[in-house]
Amino acid sequence: MSAPWRPWMQRALQLAALGSGRTSPNPLVGCVVLDAAGQLVGEGFHQRAGTPHAEVHALRQAGERARGGTAVVTLEPCCHHGRTPPCSEALLAAGVARVVVAMRDPDPRVAGGGIAQLQAAGIEVVEGVCEAEARQLNSAFIHRVEHGRPLGLLKWAMSLDGRTALPNGSSQWISGPAARARVYRLRSRCDAVIVGGGTVRADNPLLTTRGERTPEPLRVVISRSLDLPAQAQLWATAVAPTLVAHGPEAPAERRQQLDAAGVERLELERCEPLALLEQLAQRGCNQVLWECGPDLAAAALRQGCVQELAAVLAPKLLGGQAARTPLGDLGLVDVNQAEPWQLLGLQPLGADLCLQLSAQGSS
């Protein structure tokens, strides 16, 4: 009987979403605690990695009223000692009689172990309540745990005729202010924002959320040979952290310039999107935003580093045989090789349209 728990789980999901963009490498988790009579006595959500989990916040608020009651949690409670003690133990100590969870934690350190521990202690566990919504909420965390790399979101703004710049390279501004504000919000959902060296050279971007997320996402430049300008907004790391990934072939002199400027460097054995994402996963990134030019975008797609697209379409015609387009070569020889993407949403942003899509079958 999962139906009576759905409204409480929906509230727990709302709570979980309040941590959006701030919990990585952890998932978003929300919890409500009901007393034995079914009255709401506690609410909580996970606010930031290293701080108490959702269950702890909600149980603290409930106090003694949790005894004999029900905890409704968006994710299976953890059963391992991480930076905080296991939540399964906190639930046992609080004396709840029942735990309702939306989905099992795919983290191999949990993976059903939390539920087993609760059941072994005689607690009733109800699973699968609002599971689809819970999986959607934590799609980035799930993707990172299951694939060992963050979920990739590729974003571009183009004209109605598919151009991201004029033949002379001019691209400011194809989209309007509402679409640009939307990009700040997209960044705020992500743990890192990635560009290539060409974008740094051409646009000298700032790549922050303009305060929508604190701390700002990690700004990442991937540049095989470190052919980068000496002066760039990205080198001012007091505004936001910056990481420059490069290949083994990067000259010592250019490495030293970045080191002297206080910019973090990361040498990759193969300076490619997949290798970068594996490193970013190890740094706790659940989701990254690709804000790069056509060649890096195409390389990221070819290496399976893009699961979602956000395409802003401006109602203008730019034209031009030599004008830049969103993607470089994908190696297709037949149109039928192009897998259809699934349209998730279509949002008017001033005069522009933002299309959100996901790869079919991606999680």
Next chain:
Amino acid sequence: MSAPWRPWMQRALQLAALGSGRTSPNPLVGCVVLDAAGQLVGEGFHQRAGTPHAEVHALRQAGERARGGTAVVTLEPCCHHGRTPPCSEALLAAGVARVVVAMRDPDPRVAGGGIAQLQAAGIEVVEGVCEAEARQLNSAFIHRVEHGRPLGLLKWAMSLDGRTALPNGSSQWISGPAARARVYRLRSRCDAVIVGGGTVRADNPLLTTRGERTPEPLRVVISRSLDLPAQAQLWATAVAPTLVAHGPEAPAERRQQLDAAGVERLELERCEPLALLEQLAQRGCNQVLWECGPDLAAAALRQGCVQELAAVLAPKLLGGQAARTPLGDLGLVDVNQAEPWQLLGLQPLGADLCLQLSAQGSS
């Protein structure tokens, strides 16, 4: 007091639309006739150039009951002898007491003259009822009368990354069956469908409405030097008429080949979109569909030969530096030179989206 006439004018507009795609060079016109008590006694619409006008059909249906009544017409009644007698005289003969019109006829042979003739005979004339809707319905006719060339609709199908073909030229099929059926309907609204020689060579298109419009729209090829294949679906003129426009430089041998195949030719002094449209206007085309490649599309845009766009967007990524895009060079050097187009509609077609736009300030 136009308000009480709005429902009747809306009915007249519905009737007018029944002639869609078949009245050129004439406008779409609908008419309802009410008796002296305000009861509906006649309906009619203009069905085809050379056949009776809407007023005549409605008055015939009303008969003697029109006397002392009201005729509600979507366009000012004509006052000139064309292929049929003037409608103003038919209204006078029927003895109506009042004529309600949505808009004046921009045709210089009418241009208020029909209304003046009715008023001079003592008939009350109410103007401007549902004028915006009426102007929209006849936007192509109005454009042709005011500018001396048909309204141009440019259509393309592209991938999410703005490609109309793969780098190897493969383009079948970027869009799905629903979007292709939509193209037949777009053609059925038009009097001519225009392609360049490159499209004939690459795609050997049929360019018909597959029976959505009878007769089929004129199929037009514009090819400066007549570098065209000897065999092509377009040369089978039993299916639909075909016109090949070329420049003075077209070799005699190629002209003779077309003549021998029974395909109509048109020599243009300057083989350009604008010159072609002026000729098509003289042949009675109110609206044309540009279904051409990027260079001809860009040339048409640059010469002001495109007032509406229909862009089908397929949720696929094709990629490719060398891949074809919708438009060739438009000569812009600053993004701010690109005038925004107005989004009129957004229609899902299977997995695809069809965006319809109009140039700002175009009629």
